[in-house]
Amino acid sequence: MSTEMTIKQYLDQKVELIEAELLESIPGIWNIPETLRESMMYSLMAGGKRLRPILMLAAVEALNGSTESAIPVACAVEMIHTYSLIHDDLPAMDDDDYRRGKLTNHKVYGEAMAILSGDALLTHAFYSVVQAYRIYEVPAERVLDIVEDLSRLAGAPGMVGGQAADMQGEQGLTRLEELEYIHTHKTSDLIVFSLKAGGHLAGANPKQLQALEKFGYNIGLAFQIQDDILDLIGDEKKLGKPVKSDEKQQKVTYPYFVGIEASQAKMNELVEQGKQAIINAGFPYSARLLELADFIVQRDR
Amino acid sequence: MSTEMTIKQYLDQKVELIEAELLESIPGIWNIPETLRESMMYSLMAGGKRLRPILMLAAVEALNGSTESAIPVACAVEMIHTYSLIHDDLPAMDDDDYRRGKLTNHKVYGEAMAILSGDALLTHAFYSVVQAYRIYEVPAERVLDIVEDLSRLAGAPGMVGGQAADMQGEQGLTRLEELEYIHTHKTSDLIVFSLKAGGHLAGANPKQLQALEKFGYNIGLAFQIQDDILDLIGDEKKLGKPVKSDEKQQKVTYPYFVGIEASQAKMNELVEQGKQAIINAGFPYSARLLELADFIVQRDR
Structure with a gap:
């Protein structure tokens, strides 16, 4: 059974499943300008950890739900992330010219097409969510909760607000709370x-x-x-982007405020409290x- | 009753209603970076004919439905358009530096914020649609049809595909069919x-x-x-943008292919056939x- 797999095997299996589904996620019969379709798929299939859809499937499994009916929603969150x-x-x-060691979308397709394929993926995510109702007959009320x-x-x-605050923060953050606002919305919200x-x-019950x-x-x-x-101490090759890129951009990070050791302690505390919430419920x-929570703090890229 | 109003009075009344609702459409209690909120509202409240929401409300009225419960969806389509x-x-x-005689969003808030406020409005449109279910108890299945x-x-x-084709077409359209593809998706799809x-x-029945x-x-x-x-023959002041701006950009338009007279004839034929479909159903x-269909071909801006 799945619990006997190692976390590595589990992740690999889920990534394979999700990427197979993403590959089919834009209906082939739709009449879409070829370059737009290509540009969308270029970024959607450009790799990555697929952490958000994997967390979704793991949450479904934790409740003994049907992972099959979760697939369209798992694809949707990856579209939003992309x-x-x-x-x-x-x-x-x-x-940025590179992302995960590959040229970024606008370097390949131009800025205008990159803007449009982002818009198209964002819009298509909502189509994908609705397919949980349309194909797998998830109750309409539950699907609307998900859309909302x-x-x-x-x-x-949420995420766009975090990104806007991040941009404005580039002129200089002075408080840890501001950085936590950015991290929470830019990253946590989509994981939530x-x-x-x-x-x-x-x-799930309330x-x-x-x-x-x-x-x-x-x-x-x-x-x-x-x-x-x-980004401060990692290995450049594993990360697929230049180490200290944030520092070079004079970006304020968590260790900037409290140092690396206290950052690691905070991280471990957050994970433990998060796990405890699941155990208590x-x-x-x-x-x-x-196990996925532990993986997140132990990963090296 | 409403049928006794002139079309002008009808339009003014609906614009007023829609703008009052748009003004309240982003919850005040949400914690959103102030500049992002401002930038979203700047463009959302920048005027315009509000034609799409008005057509939606007129369709609801044609079926004797509740226009009140349609308000969140009417706001949503205006968010997408914006x-x-x-x-x-x-x-x-x-x-473009100007739109409806006002500075465009990126001229006021910068490019990055303009990209983000576009993303935020697009995303928020789906939130708004769900409120038809949440606030006005429109059946969940109908609301999911609308989301889809x-x-x-x-x-x-749809619209993004039309925009992508338009961009690519700037390198030269050679057939009327290509232009019709662009017009259909860039404009008609959101009206549909x-x-x-x-x-x-x-x-409505099928x-x-x-x-x-x-x-x-x-x-x-x-x-x-x-x-x-x-754009070829109109009055600059009424349009709020320089006349012949398409021509200056060497943009291929409908009259370019068939001339102004045949374009007008085509337009009238489309409107008549559209009206006939409604009458027959x-x-x-x-x-x-x-009456709104006639207004569209008779308007001068």
């Missing part, structure tokens, strides 16, 4: 969405949903602190979900 | 959405939905042909909807 990377990399934003969560957690009060959507799909939210918030922030640390099969 | 204008105006796209239609008609196979959403909200779709397709294309004509109160 669009956010395409737009973040634009010259007017972070102006996605629109909030990926939108102005992934876990809550898993909960909605598998019919206590379980609340635990998934807390777990997501905590591991999201931990993930981002780890990112900040790796009584999930039937939470082992894998808890 | 985001598309913000992104279209960007330097990497059409590079919006994600398709505003996305890669507006009318179909009105139908879904008011419980024949009525099909008629709304045909009507929307036809008046959308007519609207765009009229736009092309006005048997709507209880379609007078205003039919």
Whole structure:
């Protein structure tokens, strides 16, 4: 059974499943300008850890739900994540030429097409969510809860808000709270969405949903602190981007405020408290979900 | 009663209603970076004909449905329209400094914020749609039909696809069919959405939905042909942008292929056929909807 797999095998299996589904996620019969379709698929299939969809599937499994019916929503969150990377990399934003060792979307397809394929992926994510209802007959009310969560957690009060604060913060953050606002919204919110959507799909009770939210918030922030640390001390090849790129851009990171040791301690505390929330809420099969939290703080890229 | 108002009074009344709702459409209690909120509202409240939400409300009225419960969806389509204008105006796209006589979003807030506020408005549109279910208790299945239609008609196979084809077409269109593809997707699709959403909200039968779709397709294309004509012969002050701006950009328009007279004839034919579809499908109160179709071809801005 799945609990006998190592975490590495589990992750590999899920990545394979998700990438196979992403490959089919834009209907072939749709009449879409060829370059737009190519540009969307270029970034959607450009690799990455697929952490958000994996967390969603693990949340469904923790509740003994149907992972099959979660697939369209798992694809949706990866579309949102991908669009956010395409737009973040634009010259007017972070102006990055490479992402995961590959040329960024606008370096291949031009800025205008990169803007449009980001817009298209963002819009298509909502189409994909609806397919959980259309194809797998997930109750309409649950799917609307998911649409609403996605629109909030990926939108102005969520991920986009975090990105806007990050941009403005480049003129200088002075308080740790400002950085936590950015990390929470830029990173945690979409992780919270992934876990809550898993909960909605598998019919979680309110206590379980609340635990998934807390777990997501905590591991999201931990993930981002780890990112900040790796960017200072990590191995360039493993990361696929130049180490200290944040420092070079004079970006304020978590270790900047409290140092590396206290950052690591904070990260571990967040993960432990997140896991405790899951344990207290009584999930039937939470082992894998808890293991994923540990994986996040132990990863080296 | 409403049928006794002139079309001008009807439009003014609806614009007032829609703008009052748009003003309240982003919850005040949400913690959103102030500049992002400002930038979103700047473009959302920058005027315009509000044609898409008005068509939606007129479709609801034609079926004797509740216009109140349609308000969140009417706001949503205006958010989508607004985001598309913000992104279209960007330097990497059409590079416009003015829109409706006001500075474009990126001229006021910078490119990065303009990209983000477009993303935020696009995402928030889906939140707004869900409120038809949450606040006005429109059945969940109908609201999911609307979410799905919006994600398709505003996305890669719809509006964004039209925009991508338009951009690529700037290197030279050679056939009228290519221009019709662009006009259909860039303009008609969102009008089709507006009318179909009105139908879904008011419980239209399949024949009525099909008629709304045909009507929307036809008046959308007519609207765009009229736009092309006005851009050649219209009055600069009324349009709020320099006349012949398309020509200066060497943009291929409908009159370019068939001349102004044949363009006008095509436009009138589209409107007549669209109206006929509505008449044949048997709507209880379609007078205003039919009148709006005429308004579209008679407008001078």
